[in-house]
Structure formats: C-alpha cells, structure tokens
Amino acid sequence: xxxxxxxxxxxxxxxxxxxxxxxxxxxxxxxxxxxxxxxxxxxxxxxxxxxxxxxxxxxxxxxxxxxxxxxxxxxxxxxxxxxxxxxxxxxxxxxxxxxxxxxxxxxxxxxxxxxxxxxxxxxxxxxxxxxxxxxxxxxxxxxxxxxxxxxxxxxxxxxxxxxxxxxxxxxxxxxxxxxxxxxxxxxxxxxxxxxxxxxxxxxxxxxxxxxxxxxxxxxxxxxxxxxxxxxxxxxxxxxxxxxxxxxxxxxxxxxxxxxxxxxxxx
Amino acid sequence: xxxxxxxxxxxxxxxxxxxxxxxxxxxxxxxxxxxxxxxxxxxxxxxxxxxxxxxxxxxxxxxxxxxxxxxxxxxxxxxxxxxxxxxxxxxxxxxxxxxxxxxxxxxxxxxxxxxxxxxxxxxxxxxxxxxxxxxxxxxxxxxxxxxxxxxxxxxxxxxxxxxxxxxxxxxxxxxxxxxxxxxxxxxxxxxxxxxxxxxxxxxxxxxxxxxxxxxxxxxxxxxxxxxxxxxxxxxxxxxxxxxxxxxxxxxxxxxxxxxxxxxxxxxxxxxxxxxxxxxxxxxxxxxxxxxxx
Numbered sequence: 001x002x003x004x005x006x007x008x009x010x011x012x013x014x015x016x017x018x019x020x021x022x023x024x025x026x027x028x029x030x031x032x033x034x035x036x037x038x039x040x041x042x043x044x045x046x047x048x049x050x051x052x053x054x055x056x057x058x059x060x061x062x063x064x065x066x067x068x069x070x071x072x073x074x075x076x077x078x079x080x081x082x083x084x085x086x087x088x089x090x091x092x093x094x095x096x097x098x099x100x101x102x103x104x105x106x107x108x109x110x111x112x113x114x115x116x117x118x119x120x121x122x123x124x125x126x127x128x129x130x131x132x133x134x135x136x137x138x139x140x141x142x143x144x145x146x147x148x149x150x151x152x153x154x155x156x157x158x159x160x161x162x163x164x165x166x167x168x169x170x171x172x173x174x175x176x177x178x179x180x181x182x183x184x185x186x187x188x189x190x191x192x193x194x195x196x197x198x199x200x201x202x203x204x205x206x207x208x209x210x211x212x213x214x215x216x217x218x219x220x221x222x223x224x225x226x227x228x229x230x231x232x233x234x235x236x237x238x239x240x241x242x243x244x245x246x247x248x249x250x251x252x253x254x255x256x257x258x259x260x261x262x263x264x265x266x
Numbered sequence: 267x268x269x270x271x272x273x274x275x276x277x278x279x280x281x282x283x284x285x286x287x288x289x290x291x292x293x294x295x296x297x298x299x300x301x302x303x304x305x306x307x308x309x310x311x312x313x314x315x316x317x318x319x320x321x322x323x324x325x326x327x328x329x330x331x332x333x334x335x336x337x338x339x340x341x342x343x344x345x346x347x348x349x350x351x352x353x354x355x356x357x358x359x360x361x362x363x364x365x366x367x368x369x370x371x372x373x374x375x376x377x378x379x380x381x382x383x384x385x386x387x388x389x390x391x392x393x394x395x396x397x398x399x400x401x402x403x404x405x406x407x408x409x410x411x412x413x414x415x416x417x418x419x420x421x422x423x424x425x426x427x428x429x430x431x432x433x434x435x436x437x438x439x440x441x442x443x444x445x446x447x448x449x450x451x452x453x454x455x456x457x458x459x460x461x462x463x464x465x466x467x468x469x470x471x472x473x474x475x476x477x478x479x480x481x482x483x484x485x486x487x488x489x490x491x492x493x494x495x496x497x498x499x500x501x502x503x504x505x506x507x508x509x510x511x512x513x514x515x516x517x518x519x520x521x522x523x524x525x526x527x528x529x530x531x532x533x534x535x536x537x538x539x540x541x542x543x544x545x546x547x548x549x550x551x552x553x554x555x556x557x558x559x
Contacts, residue, residue, distance in 0.1 A: 007462045014356045021357045021437075024430050026375050028390020029382060031400060035393055044398040085285045092282035096275060104283065107290055112484075114298060115491030115535065117511050118528045122297025125304055125521075141293050148286060206383035208494060212516070223383040230389055230498060239393075242386040249382045253374060 029246050036239035043234060054240035064241050067225035071205055074136065074221065078143040079200035083193060085144075086151030086200075093152075094159040108152045111145050119145070120213030127214075134217035142210045147200035154199055158192025158260075191259040198256050202249060298532075305526035311519055322526035332510075336530070339507040340538065342421070343490040346428045350436040350485045351478065353429075358440025358477075359470070363449070380434045388498045391427045392418070395499070419501040427499050432488050436481035443477030444470070479546055483539045490535050507531050 031045070036054055038047030058064055092098075093105060111119070119142070127138040166188070170180045186193070208223035215224045222245065230238055308317040326332045361372055379387055394400045395417040402414040417423055447470065455465040471478075493508030500506070507527065515524035 010462045010466075014360060017353050017356050018360060021353055021433065022372065022375055025379055025433065027394065028387045028430070029378060030390075031393045032386060032390045042398070043393055043396060045393055045396075045400040045403055085289060088282040089286035092279045096279035096282075098276060098279050104287070108286065110290065111294060113487060113536075114294065115487065115508075115528070115532055117491055117493060117508055118298060118301055118532045119294065121511075121515055121525060121528055122301045123293065125300045125525075126293070126297050129300075141289075144289065145293050148290065152286075202381040206381060206386075208383055208385050212494075212512070223385045226383070226385045226389070227494065227498075230385065230392070234389065234392060238389055242389050245383055245386050250378065253377055253381055257370070257374065 032239050032242045033246060035236060036243040038236050038239070041235065043236060043239070054236040055243075057237050058240040058244065061237065061241075063220070063225055064222070064237075067220050067222040068241075068244070070136075070139075070219055071222040074139050074143060075201045075204040077140060078147055078204040079197040081140075082144055082147035082151045082200040083197045086148055086196065087155050087193065089148075090152045090155035090159060094156055105152075109149045112149050116209035117213075120210045123210070124213045124216060128216075136219050138214040138217075139211060139219060139221065142214050143204035143207060146207060146210060147203045150199040150203055151196040154192055154196035155189070158189040161192075162188050195256040195260050198252055198259075202252055206245070206249065301525045301532075302529055304522055305529050307522040307525075309522060311521065322523045323530070325523070326526060326530060332527075335505050335507055335510060336534065338505075339490050339531075340534070342425060342428070342506065343486045345425055346432065346489040347482045347485045349425070349429045350433050351482060354433050354436030354481065355440050355474075355478070358437040359444050359474075361437065362441050362444035376434045376437050379431060380438075384431065384494050385498075387431055388427060388495055391423075391430070391499060395423055418499060419503045421500070421504050424496055424500045424504045424506070427495050428489050428492060431492075431495065432485040435484045435488070439477045439481030439484065440474060441477075443474045447473045475546070479543060483543070486539060486542075487535050491531060 035043060035045065035047060037050050037052065039049035039051035039053070040047055089104075089108060093101060093108075123138055123142050124133070127133050132138065162185075167180050167184050170184050171177075175183070206223060207221075208227055211221050211224050212227060215221060220228075222241070226238060226241060226245075305322055306318050306320065308319040308321065357376075361369060361376070364372070392399070396402070397414050397416065397418075399417075401417060402411070405411045406414065451469055451473075452465055455469050460468065490506075491508050492506065493512045496504055496506040496509040497512065500509070508531070511524050511527045511531065514520050514527060518524075
C-alpha cells in the first residue's frame with residue numbers, strides 16, 4: 001500500500017511526458033501545413049486567412065519544380081539500384097556461411113555511423129578529382145551509399161522471418177535454385193522488398209546533409225534548394241514546397257505501413 | 267557436401283556480395299581515407315594543397331576558439347542524448363506495451379520526423395520560434411510577455427530542435443528491446459511486491475540497456491555532426507563544429523583545414539562513444555555480479 005504514491009506519480013509523469021513527446025514530434029509538420037495555406041505574405045502565426053496562392057506560386061516556380069524533378073529522378077534510380085545491391089548482399093548474408101560475416105554486416109551498416117559532413121566532403125573530394133562534379137553521379141552514388149543499410153536491414157528481417165518449408169518443398173520437387181528464388185522466395189518476401197525500396201526512396205528524397213556537398217555542379221535537389229532558400233530568407237512559398245514534401249513522405253509511410261504493418265515499420 | 271559444390275556456393279556468395287562491398291569500399295571507405303589524406307595537405311584552398319603537414323591539426327588544438335567549440339559541441343551532444351533518453355525511454359516503453367491498433371498512429375508520428383527531410387522540420391521550428399511565430403503569439407496573448415522575444419539564435423533553441431529531430435532514434439531503439447522483454451517478468455516482480463519504480467530500476471532498465479546504449483550512441487553522433495540545425499536555428503551565434511566545417515569548406519573553400527576538422531569530429535566522436543560503451547559495459551557486468559550475490 002505504501003507504494004501507491006510513487007506508482008501514481010510515475011503513471012502521471014509518464015502520461016505527461018508522452019503527451020509532450022507526441023505533440024512535439026508532430027507539431028513542426030502540422031504548422032508547416034497550416035502556414036502553407038496562408039493568404040498573407042509573411043510567416044506570421046496564426047495566418048490571417050486561407051488561400052492556395054502559395055501552392056500556385058510553388059508550382060510556377062522554376063527552381064523548385066526543377067529541384068523536385070531532380071529529387072524524384074535521383075530517388076527512383078537510387079531505390080531501384082539499392083534494392084538490387086542490398087537484396088543480393090542480404091541474401092548472401094542470410095543463406096550462405098562464410099568467414100568474416102560479422103565484418104561484412106558491420107560494413108553494410110557503417111554508412112549510419114560516418115558523420116554526414118565527413119561522407120559529403122569525402123565524396124566531393126573524390127568526384128572533383130575524377131572531374132565528375134558536374135554530373136548527377138555524385139548525388140546518385142552518395143544516396144546509394146546512404147540507402148544500403150536500410151535496404152539490407154529490411155530485406156534481412158523479411159528473409160529471416162519467412163518460413164522456408166515452401167522452398168524445401170520446391171527443391172524436393174526438383175526445382176532449380178533459380179526457380180526457387182524466382183517462384184517462391186521473391187513472391188513471399190515481396191512486401192519486405194517493396195518497403196525496402198520505399199525506405200531507400202525516402203532516404204534519398206529527403207536527404208540534405210550529404211546532398212549539400214554534392215550539388216556543387218548545379219543538379220540541385222529539393223531539400224538543398226529549400227536549405228539555400230531558407231538560409232537567405234523565408235516566406236510562405238517555402239511552406240507550400242515543404243508541405244508538398246510532407247504529403248509525399250506521409251503517403252510513402254502509409255504505403256509501407258499498409259504493406260508490412262506498423263509493428264515492423266520501426 | 268562435396269568439395270566442388272562447396273566451392274560453387276562460396277563463389278555464388280562472393281558474387282552476390284561483390285556489388286555492395288565494391289560500392290562501400292569505393293564510395294565510403296575511400297572518401298573517408300581521402301578526407302584523412304587531404305587534412306594533411308599544406309595549403310589553404312580547394313584542391314591546391316600539396317605535401318604533408320600536421321599544421322591544420324596543430325592550429326586547431328592550439329587555438330582556444332576551436333577547442334572551446336569542440337568542447338561545446340560535445341556538451342551539446344551529451345545534453346541532447348540525455349534529454350532524448352529521459353523523455354524517449356518512457357515513450358518507447360509504453361509504445362511497446364500498447365495494443366497494435368493504438369500503436370499504429372503513434373508509430374507513424376514517431377517515424378514521420380525520421381523520414382521527412384531535415385530542412386522541413388527545421389523550417390517548422392522557425393515558424394514556432396520566429397519573432398512573429400507561434401510561441402511568441404501564444405505567450406503574448408496569455409499576457410506572459412509584452413513584446414516578442416528573440417527565441418531563435420539561442421543555444422536552448424538549437425538543443426530543443428536537435429532533441430525533436432533525433433528523439434525518434436531513441437524511441438525506436440528502446441521500443442525494439444522492450445518488445446523482447448517478456449511482460450511476465452514485470453508481473454513476477456509485482457507479485458514479489460516490487461512497486462513500479464523498483465521493477466523499472468531492477469528489471470526493465472538492466473534488460474533494456476543494449477537498446478538504451480544504441481539509442482544514446484546514435485543520438486550523440488548525429489547531434490555532434492549536425493550542421494543544418496545550428497546554422498538555421500542558431501545563426502552565427504551558436505557555433506557548432508559541424509556548421510564550422512560546412513562554412514570552412516563551402517564558403518571559404520579552405521579544404522585541408524575543413525577536412526582536418528571533419529576528421530577530428532569523426533575520431534573524437536568515435537572515441538567518446540567507444541569510451542562510453544566500455545564504461546557502460548563494465549558497470550553492467552559489475553551490476554550483474556552485485557545482483558547475483
């Protein structure tokens with residue numbers, strides 16, 4: 001009985017903390033969306049009225065639309081390549097035994113621990129030396145490196161979760177290894193593969209910390225364009241463009257959630 | 267398995283792994299090595315340096331301005347990690363114990379800041395903290411302040427925004443370990459008349475330590491290398507090492523010096539987290555012995 005007091009204090013403190021945390025996590029995105037519908041010309045809060053003028057301006061703005069196109073283009077190619085490379089590696093890690101497996105897994109996840117500044121300037125240095133800074137290649141390669149850990153992790157998880165009885169049955173029926181992969185394994189882990197590709201897409205689409213160093217040549221992505229714009233000044237145009245990014249990202253998250261379920265989203 | 271087939275399997279495995287290994291060696295390991303090499307170049311401009319010198323490192327450590335920024339960056343990293351731990355642990359824990367349906371929307375709210383571009387989040391905070399922003403107008407209308415306060419360009423503002431950005435990493439790390447802790451253990455503790463606090467301290471925290479460590483490491487490394495947030499939220503008034511490196515390279519084009527600073531950040535960050543993990547691991551082993559006694 002004497003413990004009731006500390007129990008209640010903890011219960012209440014927990015509830016308060018959770019309320020603050022969820023509000024704080026959602027607040028910036030919600031405010032950006034509200035601000036994007038302002039009829040005013042500055043970022044004052046609360047907005048004076050409702051209008052869609054900033055969306056119209058955003059779609060008419062050439063630099064932003066060009067950047068949106070570049071971002072989409074890079075993200076699509078990156079998710080495609082990351083899926084192929086990441087699936088091959090994850091499959092080998094999951095199904096084959098070989099020395100140095102731990103080291104290889106460490107290598108696959110290492111892009112997560114290298115600070116973005118270090119990777120960014122390293123890649124800029126490398127591509128400047130190869131005289132390739134004017135191309136889209138630095139962005140593609142940089143985002144591909146960043147996407148690998150997410151793809152390998154997601155594919156590894158779905159490979160180790162799915163039941164291998166069907167593969168063994170197919171092998172007993174004399175299917176070749178290739179047939180087994182194509183007809184049994186791939187269809188079974190399809191949701192996992194799709195979400196891996198989508199993770200790669202969002203990683204590339206939203207990245208700014210590595211991209212700022214790789215848009216030297218003029219192929220500017222949307223986040224970098226936003227960063228340089230906000231760095232100088234900001235107005236509701238940024239809110240409209242940011243809202244477009246939020247809608248894209250939210251749609252993508254809901255798709256993954258639908259594919260693999262919220263409990264495996266994390 | 268017969269030898270030729272075994273060799274065949276090894277060959278297949280190598281073939282499957284080759285693209286990823288080549289990609290990461292060529293475009294992760296080589297660039298990091300390139301940063302290290304270029305930090306020893308003699309010279310102050312982009313790609314113009316030659317030779318070998320430790321001058322950029324010497325200058326960094328002899329100038330108290332830089333060492334104080336390095337120190338402040340690390341202090342900020344520790345503060346951000348601690349706040350994330352204190353508010354992220356209860357959130358991640360309760361998330362793990364919720365029924366699937368209730369968990370769904372909360373998980374989406376946690377994931378959103380991770381997948382959303384950093385710039386968009388920082389921009390959201392500019393709307394909250396700006397001179398005519400949400401916080402100022404709320405405080406003004408409540409009569410707490412009589413004129414708008416400058417909330418941006420302060421260290422607490424930068425820390426607040428960093429916490430919001432990296433909190434999801436902590437919540438998810440805690441979530442993933444807590445889901446593996448059997449709730450039966452908590453019931454057992456409460457049957458043995460342990461209250462929440464004791465259960466928390468003696469059962470949950472020790473079992474969740476791996477997740478806590480992963481979360482702390484991630485948040486710390488991300489915070490000390492942040493440069494977008496300090497630059498946009500802190501302006502020039504809250505210098506952090508990351509924003510200093512960005513300016514050195516992208517505005518002053520002083521490549522070797524920027525590379526030296528980036529490498530100091532990388533190595534100091536790795537060293538700090540390694541020391542922290544070793545300390546935590548030894549504490550954990552000792553704690554385990556004490557409990558076993």
